[in-house]
Amino acid sequence: MTDERHSSVAGQPATSDTAGALHSVPLPPGWDEAVRLDEDPATIPDPASVEVPAELRAEVERRMAMYPEHHSAVLPALAAAQQVHGWCSPEAIEQVAAVMQVTPAYLSSVATFYDMLRTQPLGSHYLYVCTGVACHLRNAKAVYESIEAQAGEQGLEDWEVREFECLGACDMAPMASIDGRFIGPIEEGDAGELVTALNEGRQPFPGRGLSDPGFRLPWADGGAAPDRPGPPEQPDVHPAGGTWKDAEVLDMPPAEGPSPHPRPLLKPLDPGTSEVPEPDEEP
Ligand code: FES
Numbered sequence: 001m002t003d004e005r006h007s008s009v010a011g012q013p014a015t016s017d018t019a020g021a022l023h024s025v026p027l028p029p030g031w032d033e034a035v036r037l038d039e040d041p042a043t044i045p046d047p048a049s050v051e052v053p054a055e056l057r058a059e060v061e062r063r064m065a066m067y068p069e070h071h072s073a074v075l076p077a078l079a080a081a082q083q084v085h086g087w088c089s090p091e092a093i094e095q096v097a098a099v100m101q102v103t104p105a106y107l108s109s110v111a112t113f114y115d116m117l118r119t120q121p122l123g124s125h126y127l128y129v130c131t132g133v134a135c136h137l138r139n140a141k142a143v144y145e146s147i148e149a150q151a152g153e154q155g156l157e158d159w160e161v162r163e164f165e166c167l168g169a170c171d172m173a174p175m176a177s178i179d180g181r182f183i184g185p186i187e188e189g190d191a192g193e194l195v196t197a198l199n200e201g202r203q204p205f206p207g208r209g210l211s212d213p214g215f216r217l218p219w220a221d222g223g224a225a226p227d228r229p230g231p232p233e234q235p236d237v238h239p240a241g242g243t244w245k246d247a248e249v250l251d252m253p254p255a256e257g258p259s260p261h262p263r264p265l266l267k268p269l270d271p272g273t274s275e276v277p278e279p280d281e282e283p
Contacts, residue, residue: 042103042104042105042106043103044097044098044101044102044103045094045097045098045104046098047098047099047101049098050094050095050097050098051095052095052098052099053084053095055084056080056081056084056092056095056096056099057095057099059076059077059080060073060077060080060081060096060099060100061099063076063077063080064077064099064100070100070101071100071102073100074100074102074106074107074110075110075114075117077096077099077100078092078093078096078107078110078111078114078117079116079117080096081093081095081096082117082118086118086121086123086124087118087119087120087121087122088107088108088111088117088118088119089121090104093107093108093111115164115165118160122160123157123158123159123160124158124159125158125159125160125178125179125198126159126160126161126162126177126178126179127147127151127159127160127161127162127176127177127178127179127198128162128163128164128167128176128177129143129144129147129161129162129163129164129174129176129186130163130164130165130166130167130169130173130174130175130176130177131144131163131164131165131174132164132165132166132167132170133166134166134170134173135166135170135173135174135175136174137173138173138174138185139174139187139188140173140174142188143174143176143186143187143188143190143191144163146188146189146191147161147176147191147194147195148161149191150191150192150194150195151195154195154196154199155199156195156198156199159198164177167182169182169184169210171217172184172185172210172217173185174186174187176194178198178204181203181209181210181211182209182210182211183204183205183208183209183210184208184210185217185218186205186208190205193205
């Protein structure tokens with residue numbers, strides 16, 4: 001029997017052979033429901049009938065004024081709604097739609113695409129631990145797992161704790177965002193104090209936040225990264241053809257290449273044109 005919650009091969013209905021075999025990831029309920037053509041089209045909310053918190057209205061209008069096309073303000077407007085409501089709830093989306101005069105469906109399509117916009121109520125606060133490439137290379141996965149374990153042990157509630165893909169502060173790797181405060185570099189050993197501070201409502205690691213006064217990376221003054229006790233060594237490589245320093249001729253060829261092919265210059269072009277002047281008449 002066909003599993004209706006699994007996708008099918010493009011253009012063909014899913015069968016017991018195809019469903020689950022090629023696409024075994026469960027899809028959200030309703031993903032394959034037909035468009036409801038019998039329903040009224042999505043409408044733009046009447047601004048007079050939607051109550052919008054004053055600070056949210058002011059922020060959305062401020063953002064809209066920054067762009068010639070007001071649709072460009074959708075992302076910061078949704079971020080502002082998330083800040084006010086904790087997530088992009090249907091109510092928050094309705095309010096932004098009323099101010100921006102777009103359909104809630106349009107805003108939902110944006111909110112569900114971007115990872116940093118939350119379309120589920122997952123806690124009033126968030127702690128994102130970056131496990132993108134740069135952070136991953138600096139032990140971020142173990143840092144995240146330590147924090148997650150501490151959150152479980154210490155009963156951290158009302159916080160969404162999860163991995164995140166590159167928060168854009170790779171020079172602080174491994175780093176985390178605590179309700180938008182970037183801290184780093186963090187280590188596995190920081191996990192306990194980090195979670196304790198969040199549980200007690202304190203700011204963890206004052207001075208280690210990117211926006212904290214006096215913030216400096218530990219290696220900003222020429223020191224070494226904590227787990228790298230000196231400058232990196234060049235790898236000992238022995239390519240089959242030898243290395244450049246083994247070459248007999250160390251004189252590099254000129255960067256500009258060989259000299260131009262000698263070609264007699266007959267007549268220059270007329271200045272400012274591509275016209276070749278008529279040859280001078282023979283006397
Ligand atoms: S990879 Fe972590 S901030 Fe970029």
